Amino acid sequence: MTAxxxxxxxxxxxxxxxxxxxxxxxxLLIPSGMxxxxxxxxxxxxxxxSVGERDAEWxxxxxxxxxxxxxxxxxxxxxxTIWMALLSALITTLVAFPIALFLTRTTSxxxxxxxxxxxxxxxxxxxxxxxxGWMAILGPNGLLNQAISAAxxxxxxxxxxxxxxxxxxxxxxxxIPLAVLPAAAALRSIPISLEEAANVLGxxxxxxxxxxxxxxxxxxxxxxxxxxxxxxxxxxxxxxxxGGLKVTTIAVVIRDQMGSLSNWPLGAALSVLxxxxxxxVQSLNRLIVRTNAEIKE
Amino acid sequence: MEQNPVLEIRNLSRTFxxxxxxxxxxxxxxxxxxxxxxxxGPSGCGKTTTMRIIAGLDLxxxxxxxxxxxxxxGKPPHQRNVGLVFQxxxxxxxxxxxxxxxxxxxxxxxARNLIEAKVAKALELVQLSPEKFAGRRPSELSGxxxxxxxxxxxxxxxxALVLFDEPMAALDRRLRDxxxxxxxxxxxxxxxxxxxxxxxxxxxxMMSDRVIIMNAGKILQAGTxxxxxxxxxxxxxxxxxxxxxxxxxxxxxxxxxGKSLVQTNAGVTIRVANSGDIGEGAFVIFRPEQTIVYPAxxxxxxxxxxxxxxxxxxxxxxxIVLRGGNKLIAQSTENRLASSAGDTVWVTIDPGKAxxxxx
Ligand SMILES: Nc1ncnc2c1ncn2[C@@H]1O[C@H](COP(=O)(O)OP(=O)(O)O)[C@@H](O)[C@H]1O
Ligand SMILES: [Mg+2]
Numbered sequence: 001m002t003a004x005x006x007x008x009x010x011x012x013x014x015x016x017x018x019x020x021x022x023x024x025x026x027x028l029l030i031p032s033g034m035x036x037x038x039x040x041x042x043x044x045x046x047x048x049x050s051v052g053e054r055d056a057e058w059x060x061x062x063x064x065x066x067x068x069x070x071x072x073x074x075x076x077x078x079x080x081t082i083w084m085a086l087l088s089a090l091i092t093t094l095v096a097f098p099i100a101l102f103l104t105r106t107t108s109x110x111x112x113x114x115x116x117x118x119x120x121x122x123x124x125x126x127x128x129x130x131x132x133g134w135m136a137i138l139g140p141n142g143l144l145n146q147a148i149s150a151a152x153x154x155x156x157x158x159x160x161x162x163x164x165x166x167x168x169x170x171x172x173x174x175x176i177p178l179a180v181l182p183a184a185a186a187l188r189s190i191p192i193s194l195e196e197a198a199n200v201l202g203x204x205x206x207x208x209x210x211x212x213x214x215x216x217x218x219x220x221x222x223x224x225x226x227x228x229x230x231x232x233x234x235x236x237x238x239x240x241x242x243g244g245l246k247v248t249t250i251a252v253v254i255r256d257q258m259g260s261l262s263n264w265p266l267g268a269a270l271s272v273l274x275x276x277x278x279x280x281v282q283s284l285n286r287l288i289v290r291t292n293a294e295i296k297e
Numbered sequence: 298m299e300q301n302p303v304l305e306i307r308n309l310s311r312t313f314x315x316x317x318x319x320x321x322x323x324x325x326x327x328x329x330x331x332x333x334x335x336x337x338g339p340s341g342c343g344k345t346t347t348m349r350i351i352a353g354l355d356l357x358x359x360x361x362x363x364x365x366x367x368x369x370x371g372k373p374p375h376q377r378n379v380g381l382v383f384q385x386x387x388x389x390x391x392x393x394x395x396x397x398x399x400x401x402x403x404x405x406x407x408a409r410n411l412i413e414a415k416v417a418k419a420l421e422l423v424q425l426s427p428e429k430f431a432g433r434r435p436s437e438l439s440g441x442x443x444x445x446x447x448x449x450x451x452x453x454x455x456x457a458l459v460l461f462d463e464p465m466a467a468l469d470r471r472l473r474d475x476x477x478x479x480x481x482x483x484x485x486x487x488x489x490x491x492x493x494x495x496x497x498x499x500x501x502x503m504m505s506d507r508v509i510i511m512n513a514g515k516i517l518q519a520g521t522x523x524x525x526x527x528x529x530x531x532x533x534x535x536x537x538x539x540x541x542x543x544x545x546x547x548x549x550x551x552x553x554x555g556k557s558l559v560q561t562n563a564g565v566t567i568r569v570a571n572s573g574d575i576g577e578g579a580f581v582i583f584r585p586e587q588t589i590v591y592p593a594x595x596x597x598x599x600x601x602x603x604x605x606x607x608x609x610x611x612x613x614x615x616x617i618v619l620r621g622g623n624k625l626i627a628q629s630t631e632n633r634l635a636s637s638a639g640d641t642v643w644v645t646i647d648p649g650k651a652x653x654x655x656x
Contacts, residue, residue: 196354197387199374201454202404211400215391 043275050268057264065265069273074253078273081233081249084164088171089179089229093221095172096179103180104187119181122174131241134170135161138242162244170238175231179224186220187213222288230281234274250274301366303458303490304328304351309360310514311346320346322514323360326492328458333484333491335501335522338511339537344494345384347511348460351492352381365457375404380456382464386447388435394420394446395431401454419453422483441472448480452487459491465500477503498538502526510534528571531654535582542588542625544581546653557653563621565599568648575653583651585628590615591643598643601625605638617644 053060068074099119106112122130137143138160148157160166190213198208236251243249250270257267306326312319321343328334336344349355351362353374362369369377389397398419402412417427423445435443444464451459461480465473477500484491493504501508502522510517510525518530529535532543544561551558552572560566561581569581591598601619608614615627627644 191385191387193383193385193387194389196374197381197383197389198400198404199354200352200377200379200381201401201450202375203400204373204375207404212389 046268046271046275048268049264050272052265052268054263054265057268062265065263065269068263068266069269074270077248077253078250080247081235081251082277084168084171084239084247084249085229085232085235088168088175088232089225091168092172092175092179092228093183093225096176096183096224097217097221099176100180100183100187103184119177123177127174127237128241130174131170131238134166134173134242138166138169161242162246164243164247166242167239167247170242171232171235174238175228178227178231179221182220182224182227183217184220186217186223189220190216219288223285226281226285226288230278233277233281300330302327302329302363303332303365304492305361305363305366306347306351307361307363309347309350309362310358311343311350311355312358319514321350321357324511324514324516326509326516328490328492330490331488332506333481333489333493333504335493335495335505335508336511337495337498337501337508337537340496342511343514344496344511345462348381348462348492348494351458351460352379353377354381378457380451380454380459382447382451382459382461384462384464384466386443386464388443388446388450390435392435393431394425394433394435394438395427397435397446398450398453400450405454415453416449419449422452423449424479425449440468441476444468444476448483452483452489457490459489461491461493463495466495466497473497473500474503480504510537512537527650528652529582529654532580532582535584535654540585540626540628542583542585544623544625546575546579546581549575549653559653563599563619563623565597567646567651569651569653570649571652573653575655579653579655581646581651581653583646585614585626587647587650588625588627589645589647590617590627590629591645592640594643595645598645599625600641600643603638603640603642608632615642617642619644 049057050065051061051063052058052065053062054064099115103112103115103119106115135142138158139145140156140159140161142161144160145156145158149155160169194212194216195208198212199205203211234251235249236255239247239249240252240255243252250273254267254270254274257263257270304327306324309321309324309326310319311321324343324347326334326336326347336347338344346355350357351364353369353372353376364377364379389400392400395416398416399412402415407415416431420427420430425442425445430438430442430446435446438446447464465476468476481504483489493501495501495504505522507519508522508525509519512533518525518534520528525534526538529538529541532541535541544563544567546559547562548560549557550560550566555572557569557572558566559569559581567581594600599619601617604616604618604624606613606615611630613629613632616624617627618624625644
C-alpha cells in the first residue's frame with residue numbers, strides 16, 4: 001500500500017463480528033456523492049460538447065475539435081504541458097525528500113511544527129497570490145535581478161519571468177506539499193531500527209540510504225510525484241501569470257477557447273484530454289500500490 | 298584467562314535529559330573469548346542503552362568501551378566488528394531471506410559466489426533449509442523463523458562480539474526456551490563471545506556463563522547463574538531471580554566463622570549461612586524450597602497458618618502467614634501436609650541456605 005493508503009486501515013475486526021447490526025456507513029458518502037455525481041454529469045457534458053459543432057454544441061456532431069486539437073501548435077502545447085508537469089514532479093520530489101526526512105527525524109516539536117506550516121502554506125494561500133509573489137521576485141526589475149545587479153553591476157542579469165524557468169519554479173514551489181506529505185508518511189513508517197541494523201551490518205550512511213531507506217520510501221515518493229504530475233498537468237494560474245504569452249498550458253488554452261474565442265468544442269476536447277491524463281495517472285498510482293503491496297505483504 | 302577480553306567496559310555512563318536520567322551509571326563489564334554474559338534487569342534499567350553504546354549507535358557521557366583491546370570511541374557502528382540482534386529483529390521487509398542474510402557480506406564487498414556459500418551455511422546453522430527459505434519474504438515467516446533469520450544475518454559476518462537485545466522477548470515461553478538452548482549450542486560451537494540482554498531470568502540462566510544483574514543503570518551483582526541464585530547480595534537480586542521469603546532482622550545475636558545467628562521480627566532466632574556488617578534494616582532471605590513445613594511443632598520452628606496451597610508442575614506450594622504477621626511461601630516436591638487453608642503448621646528454614654542481606 002502507499003503511505004497514504006496504509007494510514008487509512010479499515011476496521012477489520014468489525015467484519016467478523018457478524019451479529020451486530022452493521023451501521024449504514026454508505027450514508028456517509030451521500031453529500032460528497034451528490035457533488036461527484038454532478039461532476040460526472042459535467043464530464044459527460046464536456047464529452048458531448050467535444051464532439052459537437054461549433055455554435056451548435058448540443059445538436060451537431062463533428063470530430064473537428066479533435067482535428068484542431070491535433071494541430072502543430074496545440075500538440076506543442078500539450079507536450080509542453082506534460083513535459084513541465086513531469087519535470088516539476090521530478091524536481092519537487094527531489095526537493096521534498098530532504099524536507100520529509102527532516103520532518104520525520106527532528107526531535108524538536110517546534111521545528112517540526114514550523115516546517116510543517118511553511119510546507120502547507122502553498123495550500124492555504126491562493127495560487128494567484130503566490131504567482132504574483134514570484135513575479136515580484138523574478139521580474140526584470142524584481143528582487144532577484146536587483147540584488148544580483150547591485151552585486152555584479154550587470155543590468156538585468158537573469159531572465160526568469162515569462163519563460164519555462166519561471167513557470168517551473170512556480171509549479172515546483174506550489175506543489176511541494178503534495179510531494180512532502182506522502183514522502184514523510186512513507187519515511188515515518190520505516191522503523192529507525194532498520195537503518196541501525198544496516199549500519200551495524202557494515203553499511204555507511206550513503207549505502208543505508210541506497211539499500212534501505214530509498215527502496216522502502218519510494219512508493220510514498222512516487223505517490224507524491226504522481227500527485228504533483230497530475231496536479232500540474234492542469235496548472236492554470238501559475239503558467240498564466242509566470243509564463244506570460246510565451247509559455248502556455250492546456251488549461252490556459254481551454255480558458256481561451258471556451259472564453260474569448262468561444263470555440264467550445266475545442267475547449268471541451270482539450271478538457272477530455274486532461275481528464276484522460278488524470279485517469280491515466282490514477283491507474284499508474286494503482287499499479288505502484290499493487291507492486292508495493294506485494295513487497296510488503 | 299591469558300587471552301585479552303573481547304569486550305572491556307570501564308566506568309561507562311550515559312545520562313539523558315541533561316543528567317536527570319542516569320540510564321547507565323558507571324558500569325564495568327568484561328567479556329572473555331568464547332564467553333556469553335547476560336545482562337539481566339527489569340525494563341528500563343539501561344540494558345538497551347548499554348548495548349547501543351557498545352555497538353556505536355549511541356555515545357556514552359563518560360567511560361570507555363574497548364573491543365579486542367582497542368578503544369572504539371569515535372568509531373561508527375559499521376567499523377566496529379560487532380553484531381547486534383535487535384529486540385525488534387529489524388529484518389529488512391523489502392528483501393528476501395537470502396538478501397537479508399547476505400546484506401552484511403555485500404557491505405564487506407565479498408565475491409558473489411563466496412556470499413552464496415556463506416549465506417547457505419549460515420541458514421543451515423540456524424536450521425532454515427536454504428532451498429526452502431532463501432527465496433522467502435519476511436512476511437511469509439513465523440516469529441521463530443524471523444528470529445533465525447536475524448541470527449543468521451548477524452552470525453554470517455563473523456563479528457568479534459555479538460550483542461543480543463532481548464531478541465526472544467516476543468516469543469512464547471516454550472519456543473523461547475527451545476531457541477535459548479539452540480542459541481547456546483550455536484554459541485558454543487562457534488566459540489562466540491556475546492552479551493545477551495534480557496529481563497527474563499530463566500533465559501539468562503539457560504544462556505550464559507555469567508550473569509550481571511542491573512537495576513537503575515547500576516550493576517548490582519555479577520557471577521555465574523548459580524552463584525547469583527544461591528548467594529544474592531541484596532533483596533532486589535534475590536527477588537528478581539525468583540520467589541524470595543523475607544524476614545526483617547531485629548538484632549544480630551552472634552557472628553562467628555562467617556555465619557550468624559539473628560533474631561527476626563517473626564519472633565524466632567535463626568542461623569544463617571553468611572555474616573557481615575549489615576547495618577540497619579537488614580533482612581534474612583531464603584527461597585520457598587529452602588523451607589520445611591511440619592504438621593506438628595518440631596521445636597525451634599515458626600508457627601503459622603496456611604492461607605492457600607497449590608500444586609503446579611510437580612511442586613506443592615503453601616502460602617503461610619506466621620504468627621508475627623509475616624507472609625512466606627513454602628515449597629516441596631512431596632505433599633508433606635494434607636493441609637488446607639486455616640490449618641496451623643510449623644516452618645523451619647535450612648540454615649545452610651538462608652542469608653542476611655542489606656536493605
Ligand atoms: N533517547 C532517550 N532519551 C531519553 N531517555 C532515554 C532514552 N533512551 C533511554 N532512555 C531512558 O533510559 C533508561 C534506560 O532505558 P533502556 O536502556 O532502554 O532500558 P532497558 O533496555 O533496560 O529496558 C530508561 O529510563 C529510559 O527511559
Ligand atoms: Mg530494552
